[in-house]
Amino acid sequence: MSRTYDLAAFIQIPGAPDTQSMFANSGQGLTGVRKLGQRLILELLTPRGSMRFSPTAGTGLMTTIQQGRITNELDAHMYMQAALTEAETNLLEYELPEDPDDERYLRATIKDVAFEPGQLVYRIQLETLAGADAEILVPVDTLPRGSA
Numbered sequence: 001m002s003r004t005y006d007l008a009a010f011i012q013i014p015g016a017p018d019t020q021s022m023f024a025n026s027g028q029g030l031t032g033v034r035k036l037g038q039r040l041i042l043e044l045l046t047p048r049g050s051m052r053f054s055p056t057a058g059t060g061l062m063t064t065i066q067q068g069r070i071t072n073e074l075d076a077h078m079y080m081q082a083a084l085t086e087a088e089t090n091l092l093e094y095e096l097p098e099d100p101d102d103e104r105y106l107r108a109t110i111k112d113v114a115f116e117p118g119q120l121v122y123r124i125q126l127e128t129l130a131g132a133d134a135e136i137l138v139p140v141d142t143l144p145r146g147s148a
Contacts, residue, residue, distance in 0.1 A: 101130035
């Protein structure tokens with residue numbers, strides 16, 4: 001088994017509860033469930049087909065949000081569940097047999113969704129094959145493209 005590191009792409013919110021600050025400091029090395037959490041967030045927030053040399057990376061979530069198609073809690077759950085299914089397929093495809101179990105995807109579950117002015121905030125429970133888990137927040141702007 002070989003452990004590799006990802007660099008944190010997100011900055012911790014000062015004074016925020018742990019559920020809102022899964023990542024310590026931008027640029028810090030990440031391993032384990034935190035590394036997998038960042039990979040999940042990046043999959044969810046990357047529009048499918050937007051990466052020239054990785055056309056299957058990402059999900060349809062951001063396109064759906066930019067089109068203004070999420071108008072209620074049922075829509076929010078339905079589209080996120082579809083995105084989690086797409087992300088799961090990608091994350092499992094990226095895994096290597098030598099990856100540590102605490103960096104291998106088992107499941108992600110929507111725990112809550114909150115509508116805030118101009119933003120939709122998902123709370124997701126992520127679990128690894130090793131049994132490690134983390135609660136992550138995925139805040140996304142909800143204004144359709146070009147409506148600012």
